[in-house]
Amino acid sequence: MNIVVCIKQVPKSDNIQLDEQTGKIKRDGVEAVLNHCDEYAIEEAVRLKEKLPAKVIAVTMGPPSAQSILREAISRGADEGFLLSDKAFGGADVLATAYTLSQGIKTICSANIIICGKESSDGETSQVAPALAHFLNVACVPFVNKIDSIDSSAIKLERVFENGYAVIESTLPVLISVTKDINIPRIASLKGKMNAKKAEIKTLDISAINADENRTGLTGSPTRVANMFSAGNAHPVSCEKLTGDAKSMAKSLVEKLSAAGII
Amino acid sequence: MDKKLYKGVLIFAEQKNSNIEKISYELLNIGRQLADKLSADLSAVVLGKNIKNKSQELISRGCDKVYVYDNAVLENFQQDIYTNILSELVEKQKPEIFLIGATYTGCSFAPQLAAKLNTGLTAHVSSLEVDETTKNLKQIRPAFGKTLMVNIITPQHRPQISTVKSNIFKPAVIVENRKGEIIECTANYENILNRAKFVKFVKSEIIETDISDAEIVVAGGRGVGTAKGFELLKEFAALIGAKVGASRPPVDCGLIPHSYQIGQTGKSISPKIYIACAISGQIHHTIGIGNPDIIVAINKDPDCPMMQRATYALQVDMYEIIPAIMMEINKKNVLG
Numbered sequence: 001m002n003i004v005v006c007i008k009q010v011p012k013s014d015n016i017q018l019d020e021q022t023g024k025i026k027r028d029g030v031e032a033v034l035n036h037c038d039e040y041a042i043e044e045a046v047r048l049k050e051k052l053p054a055k056v057i058a059v060t061m062g063p064p065s066a067q068s069i070l071r072e073a074i075s076r077g078a079d080e081g082f083l084l085s086d087k088a089f090g091g092a093d094v095l096a097t098a099y100t101l102s103q104g105i106k107t108i109c110s111a112n113i114i115i116c117g118k119e120s121s122d123g124e125t126s127q128v129a130p131a132l133a134h135f136l137n138v139a140c141v142p143f144v145n146k147i148d149s150i151d152s153s154a155i156k157l158e159r160v161f162e163n164g165y166a167v168i169e170s171t172l173p174v175l176i177s178v179t180k181d182i183n184i185p186r187i188a189s190l191k192g193k194m195n196a197k198k199a200e201i202k203t204l205d206i207s208a209i210n211a212d213e214n215r216t217g218l219t220g221s222p223t224r225v226a227n228m229f230s231a232g233n234a235h236p237v238s239c240e241k242l243t244g245d246a247k248s249m250a251k252s253l254v255e256k257l258s259a260a261g262i263i
Numbered sequence: 264m265d266k267k268l269y270k271g272v273l274i275f276a277e278q279k280n281s282n283i284e285k286i287s288y289e290l291l292n293i294g295r296q297l298a299d300k301l302s303a304d305l306s307a308v309v310l311g312k313n314i315k316n317k318s319q320e321l322i323s324r325g326c327d328k329v330y331v332y333d334n335a336v337l338e339n340f341q342q343d344i345y346t347n348i349l350s351e352l353v354e355k356q357k358p359e360i361f362l363i364g365a366t367y368t369g370c371s372f373a374p375q376l377a378a379k380l381n382t383g384l385t386a387h388v389s390s391l392e393v394d395e396t397t398k399n400l401k402q403i404r405p406a407f408g409k410t411l412m413v414n415i416i417t418p419q420h421r422p423q424i425s426t427v428k429s430n431i432f433k434p435a436v437i438v439e440n441r442k443g444e445i446i447e448c449t450a451n452y453e454n455i456l457n458r459a460k461f462v463k464f465v466k467s468e469i470i471e472t473d474i475s476d477a478e479i480v481v482a483g484g485r486g487v488g489t490a491k492g493f494e495l496l497k498e499f500a501a502l503i504g505a506k507v508g509a510s511r512p513p514v515d516c517g518l519i520p521h522s523y524q525i526g527q528t529g530k531s532i533s534p535k536i537y538i539a540c541a542i543s544g545q546i547h548h549t550i551g552i553g554n555p556d557i558i559v560a561i562n563k564d565p566d567c568p569m570m571q572r573a574t575y576a577l578q579v580d581m582y583e584i585i586p587a588i589m590m591e592i593n594k595k596n597v598l599g
Contacts, residue, residue: 094378094383095377095382098378125387126370127370127373127374127384128374129374130342130371130372130373130375131375131384134374134375135378139342139343139459140343140459141342141459142342142367158465161340161367161368162366163466164467165464166461166462167463168459168461168462169459171459180515222419222420223385223417225413226399226416228414239574239576240574240575241577242575246579246583246584246587249577253591254591260536260557262479262503262557263595
């Protein structure tokens with residue numbers, strides 16, 4: 001069985017800056033790391049591999065530097081890493097990203113299970129996974145927080161809704177996105193780190209994945225950043241700084257809240 | 264693609280247990296505004312079981328046309344069925360704009376639908392405007408980083424699809440005797456593709472921390488640091504009749520469950536009073552806090568965005584000030 005994990009390199013959180021000219025994330029000089037949610041996707045794939053004969057293949061689309069997160073995936077138990085990298089992939093939105101990933105995955109293997117993290121910390125849209133399911137023409141179960149059982153042709157899982165969860169039975173192949181409640185990711189083992197060090201990361205460009213250049217990158221993206229503006233204070237308020245020691249601050253706050261009828 | 268063929272605004276009316284969800288009425292409100300600007304119709308589509316009798320309320324709340332699919336197989340959300348029925352409807356009706364709630368259901372099928380229709384999707388939108396000439400929808404959402412909002416358009420593709428955050432727009436109000444058309448639709452339910460089948464629903468055992476309607480919210484951020492800190496916040500909240508929430512970092516660290524999270528990927532709230540403890544106030548968080556009458560910020564960093572935005576800014580350690588505030592309140596309560 002082939003389990004594909006889609007992962008993403010993101011700027012280290014809290015340090016994300018936009019280039020106001022292009023509307024794109026500034027990546028130069030910013031430390032890039034494995035997207036947090038993807039750690040759970042890798043862990044779940046590795047857990048499945050422990051249950052049934054399977055190979056775990058990590059795939060990412062990104063610049064050459066994104067090799068590092070594929071190595072990290074291998075250190076955490078993935079068997080192989082593939083980097084989809086080409087200038088023609090740059091500036092992709094959800095649609096173009098999902099298309100490109102689907103072409104890559106189709107080139108690499110016949111996938112039985114595709115696992116994505118719930119969302120990326122830089123885009124926060126949770127939207128690539130279901131779009132990818134469309135291009136791969138596979139069943140799709142987003143927001144999975146538990147896999148109940150699996151065999152070679154079917155999977156039973158639990159997926160989150162606002163007020164509870166639904167039990168879903170799906171045929172394979174299936175694409176799932178996983179929440180952070182699904183597992184507790186292990187840290188990389190020494191053996192894993194050794195594997196990662198010597199692993200060969202294969203890089204695939206646009207022709208290797210047989211992708212249509214009109215459908216990748218910015219060219220293949222129907223959405224455009226029209227402009228950006230400062231969120232600022234939509235409703236400016238008079239900011240009053242309460243001063244003094246904790247006791248006097250507390251006293252004056254309680255007076256104010258009391259005057260406003262709150263306590 | 265001939266953009267001229269696409270007209271009007273369509274919203275996805277979400278239902279649970281054969282009741283229309285509040286988000287659907289919120290979409291009708293913004294959908295009506297956009298349709299009026301375009302001098303076009305506002306339509307809704309609803310999929311469910313025994314749902315037909317709920318169509319009139321959609322009309323009373325501003326809809327011109329309701330497409331109803333009423334069948335037992337539609338009772339619960341199923342990915343393939345919902346995606347396929349909706350894509351067929353959209354291909355036939357060709358709306359200019361399609362608005363979907365950014366709920367778990369909406370976020371599940373909207374990307375697959377947009378990919379199937381080969382069009383753009385903008386996720387978690389918090390503000391919408393339409394340009395009367397180009398008919399381009401300005402889909403505004405917070406961008407990465409601290410204080411930037413980004414305006415996303417879909418200039419060459421139709422329909423323009425957005426998922427819209429809950430609790431951003433007020434629900435459309437009922438206008439008695441408002442007239443509209445109810446169109447009963449059907450699909451080939453026996454042979455419909457359904458790879459990921461719904462088996463059963465299990466209601467959350469933990470009583471949902473429903474902070475979305477709370478009038479007072481006490482929330483903790485990264486600086487809370489420990490689960491014990493949230494116990495302190497809960498104690499404080501109980502004292503003043505507030506609910507507890509959190510920004511994303513403590514949720515990521517596992518200090519408090521995701522159901523408490525406020526912001527872009529959590530809940531939207533609209534409290535009158537918001538007390539932000541050790542929350543720096545990144546846009547991803549503040550997008551979800553609405554416009555409270557009073558914001559109290561407690562933070563050691565006087566320069567963080569939350570302290571700038573607050574009505575009352577207290578530059579102090581929350582572990583020092585909250586017990587002091589609780590003591591003051593208790594003192595006041597005793598004195599009566």
